[in-house]
Amino acid sequence: MSIDLIDAAAARLAGRARQTPLLSSPFLDDLAGRRVLVKAECLQHTGSFKFRGGWSALSALTPEARARGVIAFSSGNHAQGVALAARMLGAAAVIVMPSDAPGPKIANTRALGAEVVTYDRATGDRDAIGAEIAEARGLTLVRPFDDAQVIAGQGTCGLEIAAQAAEAGIDTAEVLVPCGGGGLTSGVALALEARAPGLRVRPVEPEGFDDATRSLVSGRIETNTRRAGSLCDAIQTPSPGDLTFPVMSRLCGPGIVVSEDEALRAMAAAFERLKIVLEPGGAVALAAALYHPEHVAGDAVIAIASGGNVSAETFRMALDRYGDAP
Amino acid sequence: MSIDLIDAAAARLAGRARQTPLLSSPFLDDLAGRRVLVKAECLQHTGSFKFRGGWSALSALTPEARARGVIAFSSGNHAQGVALAARMLGAAAVIVMPSDAPGPKIANTRALGAEVVTYDRATGDRDAIGAEIAEARGLTLVRPFDDAQVIAGQGTCGLEIAAQAAEAGIDTAEVLVPCGGGGLTSGVALALEARAPGLRVRPVEPEGFDDATRSLVSGRIETNTRRAGSLCDAIQTPSPGDLTFPVMSRLCGPGIVVSEDEALRAMAAAFERLKIVLEPGGAVALAAALYHPEHVAGDAVIAIASGGNVSAETFRMALDRYGDAP
Incomplete structure (x- = not known):
């Protein structure tokens, strides 16, 4: 860095x-x-x-990767930052959120144009669900901080x-x-x-x-x-x-x-x-x-x-x- | 104008x-x-x-007028704008407020360094009180808008x-x-x-x-x-x-x-x-x-x-x- x-x-x-x-x-x-x-x-x-990091990551992608889209795991601020950056850049965004996340946060993330995929926190494996979607669609993972x-x-x-x-x-x-x-x-x-x-x-x-x-x-x-x-x-x-x-x-x-x-x-x-x-x-x-x-x-x-x-x-x-x- | x-x-x-x-x-x-x-x-x-107008009026005064100080009538935003501008410019400010104004507004205006003079809304004549103080001390009146x-x-x-x-x-x-x-x-x-x-x-x-x-x-x-x-x-x-x-x-x-x-x-x-x-x-x-x-x-x-x-x-x-x- x-x-x-x-x-x-x-x-x-x-x-x-x-x-x-x-x-x-x-x-x-x-x-x-x-x-x-x-x-x-x-x-x-x-x-x-979080919008700063979301925009930075998405705008640094190759045009090909951006065209395929991005995926993020978040029930909060990172979700919205990535969703808005993706919308502004014309990229598809999938956000994986727990199904018990607050309704308004899910609604906001959807309203910003992201596709929200929910999973059951008790029985679902978030990483496995995300990896499967990412591989099937060639999405780039945008990590929240690392x-x-x-x-x-x-x-x-x-x-x-x-x-x-x-x-x-x-x-x-x-x-x-x-x-x-x-x-x-x-x-x-x-x-x-x-x-x-x-x-x-x-x-x-x-x-x-x-x-x-x-x-x-x-x-x-x-x-x-x-x-x-x-x-x-x-x-x-x-x-x-x-x-x-x-x-x-x-x-x-x-x-x-x-x-x-x-x-x-x-x-x-x-x-x-x-x-x-x-x-x-x-x-x-x-x-x-x-x-x-x-x-x-x-x-x-x-x-x-x-x-x-x-x-x-x-x-x-x-x-x-x-x-x-x- | x-x-x-x-x-x-x-x-x-x-x-x-x-x-x-x-x-x-x-x-x-x-x-x-x-x-x-x-x-x-x-x-x-x-x-x-209101701070904009307060600063504009006070900073436009002659050094002599500023040294004598200013007076304003207000129970609200104009009071605080004038009080802070006066403090920053080192001028004395008298704010005439009704005695039934909310306690925190009076306290804030005082905390910003102004001298607060209260009057009884039912029995007092605000303009007369203000005019008397202004004349006795040579204060300039800062009107809230006109x-x-x-x-x-x-x-x-x-x-x-x-x-x-x-x-x-x-x-x-x-x-x-x-x-x-x-x-x-x-x-x-x-x-x-x-x-x-x-x-x-x-x-x-x-x-x-x-x-x-x-x-x-x-x-x-x-x-x-x-x-x-x-x-x-x-x-x-x-x-x-x-x-x-x-x-x-x-x-x-x-x-x-x-x-x-x-x-x-x-x-x-x-x-x-x-x-x-x-x-x-x-x-x-x-x-x-x-x-x-x-x-x-x-x-x-x-x-x-x-x-x-x-x-x-x-x-x-x-x-x-x-x-x-x-």
Whole structure:
């Protein structure tokens, strides 16, 4: 993985992905005791940074491979990112989703033009189902994070952070990144290494799903005991990837772990002070900046708000607990 | 009022106001039956476009006047816009607010460094109180809309729309603008007249507060019967201004009126599809684009989402009615 791959992805993404804003509020600065800048990737197409990696991977395919189409496994943000990128590029996309995935997520993925194939989580073998379809139709698998072009796409978010931080007069800061499999974390770390070496990435995870944090401590890939059930569903990946972990190990500072409740509280803060909608997994980095300031160094901190695909029900929970009382 | 005043305001606002993004979603396009582009002014500093006008007015003062300070009457977005601009410029700001204004709005305005003077809505004379303070301390009054420099500041939003629409390949469209006293509406109309003459402004108002719509029909300034009580509190101004109405009359197409319920529905749509937080008054233009497509012409429509300063209680109401069911 090199910066050249990220620069090439940025060239392919130009005019297609949104350049998301770096937001701030004096109220959040006061809360954290330092300047807080929030990279609002929830405003990216499909509501999360995943569109960057999806577009990067699909636009890097040969015309022949693209004409045959792509396949992805996902019940969430990666599904929508790949589906929209495929639609915009005129490629067929098959998304393999568990049959008990939330109805609106299946409906959204279909509405974006993808063919959704469901399987029974209890009895079906997802990988076997996917492999069979992929082989029969010559589809290319787009992995959610352990893929060089996907990492390069997520890294374009880091290029924007480097430029926007410089504009804001910041050359030294920690960059807090919500971390699942590490695609965004490692991509941003690589971009900052080349373009803003004073900015250092810190992965942020929810309690009980701190595989990256533990892996960075032990120096080898660790795995979560639980596989599901986090409110932060977007980042409950079992372990860092074979491609992402070495990058994180070389470039990232220690991980930070926040509670689910702190993620909800950060969602309410983002609602009130930034006017953006975050999902719990997308709010963990902001939660670390606001509620664990003692684990962060420097006069300024940058937090990536990685996604906003949250149900009204979960959002109401955040407002019920931490919004203003009626 | 000329474009030169807006260009000069833009030069003073450069690097101070945010250039807000023009957002979109294929789901909203499908709903409206045409391309929908949303200018997200809720992401402006203090959560509404009002910061533009506040900064424009304060930065245009002589150093002597600025040193004496400014005064404004407002219980809402104008208060916060003026307060933050004053703080950033090192000027004193007195904001006269009714004593029954929501506690958080008073607290926010104070936290932004302004001196808040409250009065009893039933027994106090707001104008007399303000005039006395202004005269005693030599403060300059910053009006919420009927002020050339305020209109010029709001017009910078129109300059951005002209550039962003061109980037999106749109040279002909209607631009729907939430309309209170008409500062944003007239400022944007003036900017578009000069920079994107194929874009035409249409004011949008809530039912019962359609003074601008009726004024455009009758050709003279009409007044609302009710003075308060709209869920769209940010735009329940009694009538268009002496400066804003002639501009609107010359440049704007007919007004569009939406219901409060449609504003709530548009808030839920913006939550789900754009990941931004809107207040009811800030959502009326999007409501017109989505739920009154028959009143709009063309293949694309641009809606300004003018503000996001909404209580958690009101936001929950929108999600309860129009968010996904638990």
